[in-house]
Amino acid sequence: MQIKLVYSIVLLFLWGNLRAQSVQTPTTPTTLQPSQFPQPPDTIGVNIPDEEKTPIELEEVIVRGDRKRNIQMKSAQNIVRVDKSYIEENFSGSLMQSLEKIPGVRAMTIGSGQSKPAIRGLGFNRMIVTENGIKHEGQQWGEDHGLEIDQFSVDEVEIVKGPGSLLYGSDAIGGAIQLRNNYIPTERTEGNINLYGRSNNESMGVSGQVAGRIDRWYYKVNATYMDYADYKVPTDSIQYYSYYIRLKDRRLRNTAGRDRNAGVTLGFLGKNFRSNLLISNINTRSGFFADAHGLEVRLSDINYDRSFRDIDLPYHSVNHFKLVNNSVWRIGSVTWEGNIAFQKNLREELSEPVSHGYMPVPPNPMERKFDKNTYTATTLLRMPVKDRLSLQGGFSMEHQHNKRGGWGFVIPDFRTTSVGMFVYGRYHISDDLILSTGVRADKVKIHIDSYRDWYETPDEHGNLVHKERAADLRKKFGSFTWSTGLNYQRGEWMLKANIGKSFRAPTPKELGSDGVNYHIFRYERGDYNLQAEEAYQMDMGISWQNSMMTIQWEPFLNYFPNYIYLNPTPEYYEGLQMYHYAQARVIRYGFETDIQLQLTRQFTLGMQSEYLYAEQLSGDKKGYSLPFSPPWSANFSIGYHPGRGFLGTDGDILLEYKVTGSQERIVPPEEKTEGYQLLNLSLGRSWQIRNNAMKLRLQIQNLLNKRYYDHTGFYRLIGIPEPGRNISVMFGFTF
Amino acid sequence: MIRKTLLCLAAVGLLLSCGREDDHDMEKPVIDMSGVSAFPLTCDIVYKGESFTFKAVFTDNGELGNYNIEIHNNFDHHSHSTDDVECEPDEKKTPVNPFVYNESFPIPQGVVSYEAEQSIYIPEDVDTGDYHFMIRLTDKAGWQQLKAVGIKVREQ
Numbered sequence: 001m002q003i004k005l006v007y008s009i010v011l012l013f014l015w016g017n018l019r020a021q022s023v024q025t026p027t028t029p030t031t032l033q034p035s036q037f038p039q040p041p042d043t044i045g046v047n048i049p050d051e052e053k054t055p056i057e058l059e060e061v062i063v064r065g066d067r068k069r070n071i072q073m074k075s076a077q078n079i080v081r082v083d084k085s086y087i088e089e090n091f092s093g094s095l096m097q098s099l100e101k102i103p104g105v106r107a108m109t110i111g112s113g114q115s116k117p118a119i120r121g122l123g124f125n126r127m128i129v130t131e132n133g134i135k136h137e138g139q140q141w142g143e144d145h146g147l148e149i150d151q152f153s154v155d156e157v158e159i160v161k162g163p164g165s166l167l168y169g170s171d172a173i174g175g176a177i178q179l180r181n182n183y184i185p186t187e188r189t190e191g192n193i194n195l196y197g198r199s200n201n202e203s204m205g206v207s208g209q210v211a212g213r214i215d216r217w218y219y220k221v222n223a224t225y226m227d228y229a230d231y232k233v234p235t236d237s238i239q240y241y242s243y244y245i246r247l248k249d250r251r252l253r254n255t256a257g258r259d260r261n262a263g264v265t266l267g268f269l270g271k272n273f274r275s276n277l278l279i280s281n282i283n284t285r286s287g288f289f290a291d292a293h294g295l296e297v298r299l300s301d302i303n304y305d306r307s308f309r310d311i312d313l314p315y316h317s318v319n320h321f322k323l324v325n326n327s328v329w330r331i332g333s334v335t336w337e338g339n340i341a342f343q344k345n346l347r348e349e350l351s352e353p354v355s356h357g358y359m360p361v362p363p364n365p366m367e368r369k370f371d372k373n374t375y376t377a378t379t380l381l382r383m384p385v386k387d388r389l390s391l392q393g394g395f396s397m398e399h400q401h402n403k404r405g406g407w408g409f410v411i412p413d414f415r416t417t418s419v420g421m422f423v424y425g426r427y428h429i430s431d432d433l434i435l436s437t438g439v440r441a442d443k444v445k446i447h448i449d450s451y452r453d454w455y456e457t458p459d460e461h462g463n464l465v466h467k468e469r470a471a472d473l474r475k476k477f478g479s480f481t482w483s484t485g486l487n488y489q490r491g492e493w494m495l496k497a498n499i500g501k502s503f504r505a506p507t508p509k510e511l512g513s514d515g516v517n518y519h520i521f522r523y524e525r526g527d528y529n530l531q532a533e534e535a536y537q538m539d540m541g542i543s544w545q546n547s548m549m550t551i552q553w554e555p556f557l558n559y560f561p562n563y564i565y566l567n568p569t570p571e572y573y574e575g576l577q578m579y580h581y582a583q584a585r586v587i588r589y590g591f592e593t594d595i596q597l598q599l600t601r602q603f604t605l606g607m608q609s610e611y612l613y614a615e616q617l618s619g620d621k622k623g624y625s626l627p628f629s630p631p632w633s634a635n636f637s638i639g640y641h642p643g644r645g646f647l648g649t650d651g652d653i654l655l656e657y658k659v660t661g662s663q664e665r666i667v668p669p670e671e672k673t674e675g676y677q678l679l680n681l682s683l684g685r686s687w688q689i690r691n692n693a694m695k696l697r698l699q700i701q702n703l704l705n706k707r708y709y710d711h712t713g714f715y716r717l718i719g720i721p722e723p724g725r726n727i728s729v730m731f732g733f734t735f
Numbered sequence: 736m737i738r739k740t741l742l743c744l745a746a747v748g749l750l751l752s753c754g755r756e757d758d759h760d761m762e763k764p765v766i767d768m769s770g771v772s773a774f775p776l777t778c779d780i781v782y783k784g785e786s787f788t789f790k791a792v793f794t795d796n797g798e799l800g801n802y803n804i805e806i807h808n809n810f811d812h813h814s815h816s817t818d819d820v821e822c823e824p825d826e827k828k829t830p831v832n833p834f835v836y837n838e839s840f841p842i843p844q845g846v847v848s849y850e851a852e853q854s855i856y857i858p859e860d861v862d863t864g865d866y867h868f869m870i871r872l873t874d875k876a877g878w879q880q881l882k883a884v885g886i887k888v889r890e891q
Contacts (some may be wrong), residue, residue: 185810191778202760336863357835516860567877568877568878568879569873569877570800570873570874570875570877571800572871572873572878575805575837577873577877620877621876621877622759623759664761668876668877668879669879
């Protein structure tokens with residue numbers, strides 16, 4: 001009730017402002033492109049000027065403010081778009097950490113070199129990552145799963161905050177992070193090389209790209225190598241369950257890792273037909289903190305302190321292979337698009353074999369192995385129907401096969417097949433008012449295979465049996481989702497509103513698990529009768545901008561009639577606390593703000609903030625929040641662009657002050673997390689030497705070497721602080 | 736105009752931030768082994784072919800759930816007690832017939848304080864040496880508290 005009231009007040013208030021403002025503001029020139037659709041899953045826009053945009057040409061062509069506004073007018077949803085230079089300027093240990101400054105976007109860190117994404121507190125299977133229009137498939141349900149993406153290879157990132165099921169089907173409840181490798185080379189031979197160094201985990205990285213275009217054909221080849229040591233924390237020991245784990249040289253034992261990535265793109269650019277083939281392979285390996293794997297503290301005979309750079313047990317390694325083809329064909333005003341892809345994600349988790357309960361000492365360190373193959377095909381048709389109305393329709397199919405191995409059981413083998421169809425229309429009532437609406441139908445079929453323990457356990461009669469941990473199961477989920485919204489702009493104001501429904505099919509783990517999760521030492525029981533999770537979300541985006549200032553406010557209200565959560569019960573089973581998958585009604589709301597102020601030609605001020613509230617409205621945990629809810633945070637920055645002197649014509653210095661609130665609203669088994677404040681400093685400049693360009697950026701993160709905890713981090717539950725002071729250097733050379 | 740917008744944003748922010756008072760359980764249950772009769776404590780010795788009595792006081796702010804006692808060997812010195820004080824371990828050795836105990840016990844419904852008392856028998860034929868005595872306790876809300884005590888099983 002209270003929430004409704006607040007929103008009514010807000011709406012009224014802002015509408016009042018809007019009306020008052022619209023009377024006297026002069027209209028700013030806008031370049032509206034009526035045939036554009038929101039967040040097209042392809043790499044190529046519809047109209048010709050947009051198509052020709054390459055990151056290089058862009059800088060010369062378009063006035064900054066208007067370009068931003070054009071992107072915003074493309075969709076009724078809240079979208080943020082950043083390019084390669086943004087990633088380079090904010091470069092951090094992993095892609096999501098580099099993007100974390102974007103309000104509403106979070107990196108759930110797994111040590112210093114890996115992280116998984118979350119949008120407005122929704123991560124795991126509640127948001128999706130796409131690369132060139134294809135959903136990226138790893139083991140995203142897992143807490144220790146990092147995103148396997150080479151951040152050097154990304155040319156553009158577009159983040160949709162809010163329901164994305166219309167375009168992507170299942171899982172895109174919280175939104176979508178769309179990555180594109182859409183840079184098209186302009187020269188016969190060109191390329192760049194980047195060198196990266198980071199002091200905290202003594203990381204060293206090198207990445208290079210060579211590309212070229214010969215008439216209608218082009219190619220791109222890229223490779224990245226990164227290696228990092230155990231990261232440093234500003235503490236001598238870690239206290240876990242009143243036990244002190246002493247750290248040598250303030251290093252977090254065995255958190256070193258390395259990445260080896262490579263990719264090749266071949267492309268053809270015809271007059272009405274274009275196509276590209278991308279082959280990429282990402283290979284990462286990183287260690288887990290040695291003294292407490294999962295939630296159990298363990299000592300070991302391995303001499304972890306021998307070297308800071310080696311990767312001992314426990315560690316995980318992931319190899320992600322991808323083959324993607326994107327094609328676009330234009331016949332008159334009709335555009336056809338087709339994407340096909342194959343992904344193979346092989347993930348292995350290794351740890352020292354130990355006995356537990358009735359499980360004897362396993363024969364090898366292969367604790368868990370997942371081999372997941374995903375085949376995706378999507379097709380899309382776009383056409384203008386009338387002057388002001390354009391339509392697009394799409395069809396998508398995905399087949400997945402996940403096979404497990406190793407002595408630790410978490411999820412059974414499964415196969416899923418999903419098909420979806422959607423129609424989406426956009427109607428320009430006037431140049432300044434656009435209405436969009438779409439519907440989608442999905443069908444998801446899940447087939448789980450039975451799994452039995454490899455060792456024997458006595459049953460209730462005392463007979464030794466190989467217990468069945470997952471039963472054979474076939475399930476079908478159907479869903480009908482929709483979305484409708486509007487874009488409006490008037491003078492300096494812009495308003496967006498969108499309401500939509502999204503869904504996700506339960507994961508095989510949620511449906512079929514029945515056993516010990518050795519990672520967290522708890523007994524997890526799935527529920528075959530879970531329904532597909534649904535969510536309704538209302539989003540708004542209000543922005544005001546003039547030549548000096550941009551203010552943006554993006555509130556949202558989100559309701560789940562049946563949120564799937566893992567409920568810790570007071571019961572014990574086989575000596576471990578029993579957790580059940582259950583469904584509850586959940587409400588979530590919050591907002592993000594972004595204010596940019598151009599004080600003078602030299603000085604800019606910025607303020608970004610985010611706030612999220614979540615509450616379970618029914619079930620066993622009624623009144624509690626949701627797990628992994630990020631606390632509020634605000635980021636204040638001051639930028640100095642002298643335009644001359646040692647920083648050159650385009651150099652800058654940026655000082656940031658980040659305040660993060662405490663998280664008191666937790667749910668078992670979480671720990672409350674105290675708030676913290678951080679100072680970050682960044683400076684960079686570039687040089688132009690004939691046709692070559694050099695870039696240098698220096699970042700100092702956590703300048704004051706503050707000890708703090710990240711509420712959503714993988715190591716939070718065992719009380720491990722985040723990395724201390726860190727100096728990183730990025731050097732880029734473009735030829 | 737700018738000032739007005741900022742004020743408006745601030746007001747909305749404040750309104751949204753005013754959360755309700757949380758009335759649900761946010762506290763873990765407590766395993767209290769400070770009493771004179773609490774048993775076993777770090778380095779306590781228990782004997783083969785005999786029973787000993789586990790004694791502790793459990794409390795919670797809301798309602799207690801269940802508890803579990805698990806005893807496993809620490810012949811490989813794989814881990815440690817949750818106490819600051821470690822007791823001097825015996826030589827490392829390979830288990831032959833280690834003592835394994837894993838039982839869960841209910842706590843009467845609706846109580847916030849419970850004096851747990853449980854007799855545990857150690858068979859005659861098990862290995863002597865370092866063992867871990869693990870106490871796990873839940874409350875109704877699903878919070879769990881752990882306590883691990885390093886004990887020794889000895890020949891009588």
